[in-house]
Amino acid sequence: xxxxxxEALVQVASYFQAxxxxxxxxxxxxxxQQERSVGxxxxxxxxxxxxxxxxxxxxxxxxxxxxxARGNSAIYRIADPSVYALCDLVCGSIARQLDAxxxxxxxxxxxxxx
Numbered sequence: 001x002x003x004x005x006x007e008a009l010v011q012v013a014s015y016f017q018a019x020x021x022x023x024x025x026x027x028x029x030x031x032x033q034q035e036r037s038v039g040x041x042x043x044x045x046x047x048x049x050x051x052x053x054x055x056x057x058x059x060x061x062x063x064x065x066x067x068x069a070r071g072n073s074a075i076y077r078i079a080d081p082s083v084y085a086l087c088d089l090v091c092g093s094i095a096r097q098l099d100a101x102x103x104x105x106x107x108x109x110x111x112x113x114x
Contacts, residue, residue: 018062023047024055025087031065032084035077 001012018024026045030036038056042049056076059065066079078084 015062018058018064019083019087021055023051024059027052027055027059028064028078028083028087031076031078035068035075037073037075039073041076 001009004012019028023045027041030041030044036044038049038053041056042052045052056065056067060067060076060079064078064080064083065076068075068077
């Protein structure tokens with residue numbers, strides 16, 4: 001991000017903001033498996049189609065998903081698979097932090113020589 005103008009930083013922040021909502025991450029995770037209709041996503045997420053549609057519109061606005069009309073249905077797929085590399089990187093970092101915290105807690109439960 002070094003040297004990016006403020007306008008670009010605003011766009012980067014907006015991209016991360018799109019990824020900051022658990023429902024949108026759940027949708028992206030479901031689309032990782034296969035393309036799906038709004039109705040399928042709503043059923044799998046346990047939300048209304050209107051709610052899922054709003055999340056999909058925001059994800060599409062940021063270029064993360066693409067929409068294709070098929071008959072009476074709108075089918076969504078991942079438009080930018082690099083989002084998964086980013087998510088995997090973040091998940092790995094969080095897992096390492098949780099492991100380190102668990103090791104620190106374990107030291108109090110099972111102190112050396114105790």
